[in-house]
Amino acid sequence: MGLAPAAGAVRARYLVFFQYSGSPFNGVAAVRGQRAVGVQNYLEEAAARLNSVAPVKFTISSRTDAGVHALSNAAHLDVQRRPGQPPFPPEILAEALNSHLKHPAIRILQAFRVHSDFHARYAATSRTYLYRLATGCPRPDRLPVFERNLCWALRPDYLDVAAMREAAQHLLGTHDFSAFQSAGSPATSSVRTLRHISVSPGPVSPFVLPQESRKLQFWSVEFESQSFLYRQVRRMTAVLVAVGLGALTPAQVKVILESQDPLGKHQARVAPARGLFLKSVLYGGLRDLDGNPACAQSESHGTGGREAQGLQARDQ
Structure with missing residues (x-):
């Protein structure tokens, strides 16, 4: 006090x-x-x-x-x-x-x-994180300079959003999220309740030139919970992106979650920090x-x- x-x-x-x-x-x-x-x-x-x-x-x-x-x-x-x-x-x-x-x-x-x-x-009763993705960016230097520290630029033009949403359903609810926790967390329990996940087209960036607008597409991924484990959102985002790119199936996300293994081949990847925003803390x-x-x-x-x-x- x-x-x-x-x-x-x-x-x-x-x-x-x-x-x-x-x-x-x-x-x-x-x-x-x-x-x-x-x-x-x-x-x-x-x-x-x-x-x-x-x-x-x-x-x-x-x-x-x-x-x-x-x-x-x-x-x-x-x-x-x-x-x-x-x-x-x-x-x-x-x-x-x-x-x-x-x-x-x-x-x-x-x-x-x-x-x-x-x-x-x-x-705090709720925390919401927003992760911004950009598809259709063959190289990071093709992204507008004003967006380079604000999103994760992906080379492919296409994300299977339907598959990402299906995979997200496996993460909703109360689970042991050990598989998505990075080392160094002081949390005494890895059980969390994920209340909401959404994957949706993001707003058109005002910094994209007209000749680039047909290639670059922005996406928003949102997560809400009372609290999260260390780097949980960035690791869940990386897995959902892998689903969107066809490297994982939605069913494999359930297997990863239930494995409680943070060192597995797919769940060990962490999405870049630059695309993550703490959107709100509510009381x-x-x-x-x-x-x-x-x-x-x-x-x-x-x-x-x-x-x-x-x-x-x-x-x-």
Whole structure:
């Protein structure tokens, strides 16, 4: 919970949503004792300008690896103002953090005041990841320069989307996902519940020239769960792409899942980080950026799931 407030000081806890392009960073987590190469380093450098009595630390909801992007990640932080100074209104906090951020690839989206024992990782009820694919790209240098760090470029012109969707059905539900977990995960259990998977044509990229538009096709693969294992999404994506390219059948995906073997020939491949986006982190009761019920009341009580503390929300 952190240090107790100094006498007369007011400590306020906030939930902030933020986004970033992952290309310049060594992941979202802070790298201590070195130059600021993690997104968290820059967030905490900005927060240091708030003149909090105690140093401000960000507790990140979902850790992402180097090169992985976030349309909306979340974190909680405590700001302890001096005696006689009221807590920052959430909108002022968000504006102040943005004004002090030193890296243009990070932006604070919104802030909420939450209860003092709210926890950004354990209270999350849903996390959604988006993976972007591009087909019809004979070489990576044929991809528009503005897309090169935002998708996985595939040489073939065709993906068997129907087969990918059939394979995805084997992954839905509650399973032991050991076969899709990379080494290094601190998770105590590899059982997860995958609530949703979709494979669909992606929006036409505005960066593709007219003479290239008939060749390049973009695709979106989305996954939703309360939490994921380390690199689970990237490994599942690689297997689904193998199905789409005809290297695997949908039935083989079920066999891979049931094998619980992360070192198998097909499931050991990890899709590139550059195509992965953390799309959203939701909390029961709050409202999302569009005003739709998605996330917790601004004074939501409790940690929102102490039983979930064994779950690890990691980049996939």
